[in-house]
Amino acid sequence: MSIAFRHADAVRSDHPQLVAGALxxxxxxxxxxxxxxxxxxxxxxxxxxxxxxESEFPEVLAxxxxxxxxxxxxxQYRCASESLLRRLRKEGELPRIHPxxxxxxxxxxxxxxxxxxxxxxxxxxxLLEVRHARGDELYTTFGGGTEHPAPGEVTFxxxxxxxxARRWTNRQSGHSAVGEHTSRILVVTEAxxxxxxxxxxxxxxxxxxxxxxxxxxxxxxxxxxxSQPEFTFDGQAFPPAPETRTP
Numbered sequence: 001m002s003i004a005f006r007h008a009d010a011v012r013s014d015h016p017q018l019v020a021g022a023l024x025x026x027x028x029x030x031x032x033x034x035x036x037x038x039x040x041x042x043x044x045x046x047x048x049x050x051x052x053x054e055s056e057f058p059e060v061l062a063x064x065x066x067x068x069x070x071x072x073x074x075x076q077y078r079c080a081s082e083s084l085l086r087r088l089r090k091e092g093e094l095p096r097i098h099p100x101x102x103x104x105x106x107x108x109x110x111x112x113x114x115x116x117x118x119x120x121x122x123x124x125x126x127l128l129e130v131r132h133a134r135g136d137e138l139y140t141t142f143g144g145g146t147e148h149p150a151p152g153e154v155t156f157x158x159x160x161x162x163x164x165a166r167r168w169t170n171r172q173s174g175h176s177a178v179g180e181h182t183s184r185i186l187v188v189t190e191a192x193x194x195x196x197x198x199x200x201x202x203x204x205x206x207x208x209x210x211x212x213x214x215x216x217x218x219x220x221x222x223x224x225x226x227s228q229p230e231f232t233f234d235g236q237a238f239p240p241a242p243e244t245r246t247p
Contacts, residue, residue: 001125003158005186006230008131011154015066016226019196021204023187023221024120024233025211030180032099032214034106041106045088048112054085059112059199062192063169070154072167079169080114100185101178103210111203113191114169116156120184120233122176124160128186130168131157139163142174156188186233 005022012018054060060082064074078086084105088094094105101117108115135151138161147166149155154168164173169190178185187207191200204221211217222231 002232002234003120003123003125003128004230004232005128005188005224006130007224008129010132011130012226012229014069015192017062017192017194017196018190019192019200020188020190020224021200021221022189022224022231022233023204023207023219024185024231025187025208025215025217025219026184027215027217028100028178028183028185028211029215030098030182034099034103034210034214037210037214038094038102038106041103041110042088042094045085045106045109045112046092049085049089054082054089054112057085057112058195059191059193060085062194062196063114066192067167067170070168072170077167077170080116080171081108081112081169084109085112098178098180098182099214100182100211103214104187104207107203107207108189111189111199113189113193113196113199113203115187115189115203115207116165116169116172117178118156118164118172118176118186118188119178119182120186121182123164123186124158124162126159128156128158128164130154133157133163137161137163139166140173140175142177144174184234 063079067074104115104117133149133153133155137149137157139147149163156164164176201223208219
């Protein structure tokens with residue numbers, strides 16, 4: 001089954017400056033040596049951080065403004081790239097999780113924009129949409145617990161009603177986290193700053209080249225716009241989420 005990824009019209013209307021990119025890759029494994037490449041990209045981010053805090057980066061400020069407009073306190077709920085940059089500034093390195101995740105995180109700090117990597121086999125088709133939550137979507141934490149995104153919260157929702165993120169770019173889901181058994185991924189990167197139209201295509205191209213060299217993986221990618229809002233990739237429907245009730 002093919003799966004389409006898109007942003008809902010309402011999300012694009014609320015954030016007209018959004019530039020998004022999606023990449024689908026097969027042949028992913030847990031053994032690639034990404035250490036040198038991760039070091040190169042994190043060094044690039046560290047050099048930038050030596051001159052200014054991540055909170056001053058235009059890329060981060062754009063997401064902070066968006067979070068404020070969504071009613072979220074930006075210093076309480078940070079976009080993923082800001083959280084990674086903050087950790088890099090404080091600890092000098094990023095956590096090592098999985099080669100693909102490590103590479104995506106390194107590119108995220110290098111470009112200062114959120115990059116999400118999802119296990120494509122854990123997404124129920126035929127649609128994965130970034131939209132406002134109704135409140136009945138099921139989100140699985142990395143600890144295995146379940147939550148329901150607040151009504152109106154921007155989240156990634158598949159056709160089974162599973163939420164694959166909380167607060168848009170704040171936190172991914174444990175359900176579709178990339179792990180040792182992952183062989184196919186969907187990567188989404190989103191930018192809201194003025195340079196996003198240049199950064200997103202460059203990031204996608206760089207990631208595709210890195211994956212092809214390291215795995216080697218077969219990739220397809222696209223920059224999404226209001227006139228071409230969908231990216232379709234091969235996928236298989238995951239069993240529907242169990243019906244749950246909020247206590």
